[in-house]
Amino acid sequence: xxxxxxxxxxxxxxxxxxxxAALLVRELVHTILWIAIFFVDLSAIYFLLNAPxxxxxxxxxxxxxxxxxxxxxxxxxxxxxxxxxxxxxxxxIPLALALVTFIFVVSAVAELGQTERPIRSYDPSYLSVxxxxxxxxWLLLLGLIMLASVSGAIYLVREGRE
Amino acid sequence: xxxxxxxxxxxxxxxxxxxxxFGILTRRNFIxxxxxxxxxxxxxxxxxxxxxxFSGATTGLDGQAIAVVLxxxxxxEIAVGLAIVLALNRLKGSINxxxxxxxxx
Numbered sequence: 001x002x003x004x005x006x007x008x009x010x011x012x013x014x015x016x017x018x019x020x021a022a023l024l025v026r027e028l029v030h031t032i033l034w035i036a037i038f039f040v041d042l043s044a045i046y047f048l049l050n051a052p053x054x055x056x057x058x059x060x061x062x063x064x065x066x067x068x069x070x071x072x073x074x075x076x077x078x079x080x081x082x083x084x085x086x087x088x089x090x091x092x093i094p095l096a097l098a099l100v101t102f103i104f105v106v107s108a109v110a111e112l113g114q115t116e117r118p119i120r121s122y123d124p125s126y127l128s129v130x131x132x133x134x135x136x137x138w139l140l141l142l143g144l145i146m147l148a149s150v151s152g153a154i155y156l157v158r159e160g161r162e
Numbered sequence: 163x164x165x166x167x168x169x170x171x172x173x174x175x176x177x178x179x180x181x182x183x184f185g186i187l188t189r190r191n192f193i194x195x196x197x198x199x200x201x202x203x204x205x206x207x208x209x210x211x212x213x214x215x216f217s218g219a220t221t222g223l224d225g226q227a228i229a230v231v232l233x234x235x236x237x238x239e240i241a242v243g244l245a246i247v248l249a250l251n252r253l254k255g256s257i258n259x260x261x262x263x264x265x266x267x
Contacts, residue, residue, distance in 0.1 A: 054229055
C-alpha cells in the first residue's frame, strides 16, 4: 500500500467521522468546530489530488469565512453560546433512506472496478486560462449572482422591517 | 507518478451524501440544516475535482473551474441562509424550523 493510499484512507475516515460528529453532537459550537475540521480535511484531499489552488480556496472560503459566519449565526441567535440542543430522535426512516442512497450510489461506483489511475499534474496557469477565458462568462455570472444574493441577505436582516 | 483508485474517492462522496441526507431529514435546527446541506454540496464539489484529476488529459481543467464556481455559490448560499436564520430568530425567537409554518396550508 503506497503512502498516498494510506493518506487517502486516513483523510476519508476523518471526513466521515467529523461529518457524522458535526450532525450528532448536542452543542452547536461543537458542531461548528467539527465542521471546521471537516473543511480542513477536504482541503487536504484537494492537495492530495494535485489541486493546490482549490485546496487554498477551500481553506480560505470554507474553513475561514463560512466557519466564522456560522459562529456569528450561533452567537447572535442564542443567549448562552454553549447551551445544549434538545435531543432530536433518530427516526428509522431517515436512516434507512440514507443507507439506501449510499448502497445505491456505491453499487453504481463498483461498476468502475478497482484499477489504479494516475493523478495528473498540471501547470496552474492552465487553470487560470480555463477559469478566466474558457469559463469567463460563468465567473461573471457567479459575480452577478453573489451581488444579488448579498443584497437580498442585507434586505432580509435590515432594521425596522416588520 | 501518483496512482490512486477512483472508486474509493467516489465511495467517500457517496458516504458524505448519505450523511447529508440523514442530517437534512432529522435535524430541526436551521443552522444544523445549513451544515448538512453544506456537507452534501462538498460531496458534489469533490466529484468534480476527482474527475478533473483522474481524466488523464493534459489540458482542460473544466472540473476544477466548475469546482471554484461551486465553492463561491456555496459560500453565497450560507450568507443568505444565515440572513434567513436571523430573520426567523427575530420573528419567532427561535431557529427551530418546525416553528416556521406561515406558508403551510
